[in-house]
Amino acid sequence: MAELPTTTIIGLEVHVQLRTQTKLFCGCSTKFGGPPNTQVCPVCLGLPGALPVMNEQAIELAIRAGLALQCDIPPMTKWDRKQYFYPDLPKGYQISQFDLPICVDGVLEIDDPADPEKHRKIHITRAHLEEDAGKSMHDETAGSADSRIDLNRCGTPLLEIVSEPDLRTADECLAYLTKLRETMVHLGVSDCEMQEGSLRVDANVNLEIDRHGEVIRTPIVEIKNMNSFRNVAAALDYEVKRQYVEWEDTGWTIKSKGKRTFGWDDVKEVTYPQREKEESADYRYFPCPDLLPVRIPRERVESIRQSLGETPGEARERLQKQYGIKAYDADVIVSQGREMVDYFDTVATHCGDGKRASSWIQQDVLRTLKERDENIDSFPVLAADLGNLLSRVAKGELPNDRARDVFKHLVEKGGTIDQAIEALGIEAVDESEMETLVKRLLDANPKVVEDVKSGNQKAIGPLIGQAKKHNPNANPQTVRQIALRLIEQAP
């Protein structure tokens, strides 16, 4: 029997970790990857007598995020306790926001994956702040019942962004998540590193099945805690099929079954129901008496709005137009966040060559950042310095490969460009001295001369390498030009 026409209804809850130096309610570091239980204090451990103190930076970042999502920022927000027992949750409750979240009623516009010409408006119901829990590690080896708990993550600030059930396909969800991540990274709100758990996704899914004009809604399933875009897509695809089959088998509807909680098994690639108890949780929310309600004056919201600057889309367009770089290159730079766009702007302005700046940033800067596990705001080579260095390359004062040596020197040792040039012994090479050297090399390599003459200009390559061996300051471009000229002039 053919399947009945079906519409998939999806709403996403995305947890992004805010890029604060310290936790939501204490001064502990939020840095990822420390040895277990080293980034903890009485407050985030929930020790008796300890009290939370709100992190203003988290409020600031949440407002930034909300404004970027076109949310309203109500003048008053407050903290609530959400109670449940879990070994990762030392206080037995999570400090979160229940009925007065910091951001409400927003919109995120995405490209329609089904029609690139069109856009879709996905409504944001709310975005609220909450503290993260810790992490349990269970030793599953036979006979062992060993569970260990790392509370480093406890109290890490999260912003939970809840969409309306406006999404219809896994592709739309991916477009939404991509856009959301880009926006959060661009604004410096979050790093959105999924493998570090700084972006996690829950999806609420059900189907509307059209049985000859009668619309049947299947029970809502919330798929919890997916930590990669690939998993989100796979889980949604699986769940849509599963729900249809389940409905055919059981006839369950939203009325008869309500909402259930499922997990995603990324090894078996199936969704599976979690324990019944977790479904009927009564969190007994009530206002946290340890924290005062938070007043957010209009002026504060407006001043944050002023500081938001351009959106990622606007930045992409501007970089292409202003510097003549390709869409792909603009994309790479913008996707690194606003600080990187600022860095690029400065480099490109100082060197006067946007393409050169873009290629250096994508290759040298990004690679170095990755190697050093660093952010651009703490990068040792200032944008103006890199810009000046590249301007010397553009003017032909410095060969590209020597500039790379200078860059490496600046990264490792610091100092000015001139100090680096001096330390590396880089000097301008006299043209006639270079001609003598190339002539000597051509005489010693008649095969190269022959190959070039017969049309293979690439044969000069090894010659350039040899020239650099004799004189590290030899500019490959100059060596090539001299060599070609001499070969042409040769009888």
Add this chain to the structure above:
Amino acid sequence: MLDSAFELLRQQAEGERSAVEIAQQAIAAIESSQPQHNAYTHFDGDLALATAKAIDEKRAAGKPLGPLAGVPVAVKDVICTSDMPTTCSSKMLRGFRPPYDATVVERLRAADAVIVGKTNMDEFAMGGSTETGAFGVTKNPWDVTLTPGGSSGGATAAVAAQTVPLSLGTDTGGSIRQPSAFCGVTGLKPTYGRVSRYGLVAFASSLDQIGPIAWSAKECALLLNTIAGYEQRDSTSLDRVVPDYVTATDSNDLRGVRVGVLREAMTADGVDPAVQAAVAHAIGVFAELGAEIVDVDLPHREYWVPTYYVIAPSEASSNLSRYDGAHYGHRSEDSDNLEAMYCKSRAEGFGAEVKRRIMIGTYALSEGYADQYYNQALKVRGLIRADYDAAFSQVDVLLGPVTPTPAFELGAKIDDPIQMYLCDLFTVGANLAGVPAISLPAGLTDGGLPVGIQLQAPALEESRLLFAGAAYQSATDYHTKRPRG
């Protein structure tokens, strides 16, 4: 007989006695009192002597000394101390030693006080008789067959038994004032937020407040000077200047002070004639001192106890969730899975009264009932606050009873929670409204038991309470009566 804190400070300043000698006297007093009264859950003579010795050395070296230098102080066992256990008189926290000091303890140390030990209490401060704790009941030094009141019964008994001149209690619904009345001492519950709660193990966070206990209002002022003041680790702490409370007690001129009398409360059913007589007598004393007596009413007074017994257990049920056997404290050995560990650890670790309140609170916050109970109670709390605002627009302080009766017999109410909760009839209003209140000794019954009166003032007007209390004490001698023992 241990002298007053001021006398101890004078003796040291004039070289009559050293801090070590005073500490030795306090330790001897604790050792002789403890078997009779059980006012302490922990005391450490060696530690006290070491602290005292360091203070004597500082004095000998001519270094500046804090305002409580060499004065022995006892601290209720719900306040965190890094060098002594903090148990809240619960099996759940037996042997628990916090890795940090509460702010008030830091301030005591900075003031060069000598912390001699931790005082007994009702488990997690829940109770009105210091009978619900896991480490035995505390007995009233005036008559060991009676309760000292609660939950700070250990803290008031420690003063009444003259083991220390000063102690710190906590007051969530009357837990400083009611035992102060039962033990014939002076106890102050400050304005909510006046004293940092950092390091105070939470019972009901929006009601809890740490406060001083001593024989006299002037000594309470001395201790309040040390512990009051803003602190950024407690978000509910008030960022307001701390006046010199001791200086505030220098004057006893009450002319022009309007004293509001809760006449209806004074004569309500169940109020013991001795309590009525003490309040009536106090009205006369205040009038003689020049105060203007005005009748006032707090119209929602009949809702105080029910409102309190929804809000306090609700917050407690949440605050006590952390005692689950997972991270520290008591863990049941008889469990083979996570859920059983939670259930059994809590079943074994908590006493009956704590469990009762956790269940009331869990119920009051649960889905479908929160609007009927918790949210309703929050609304009534707003009305109660408004009553106080209205009353304080007419008068400067409110005068009334602290408790309906003098100290009752040990065991008399322990199986009747409703009767026990009614001990809080006159005290919980100040906690719900967040205003300061003081309990002052105001007479003895025919049987020789202390009776107290209560003064309440607008928020942050502790000076006014201490000034009025000291004035009353300058005209009466009830605060100088000591138990025979």
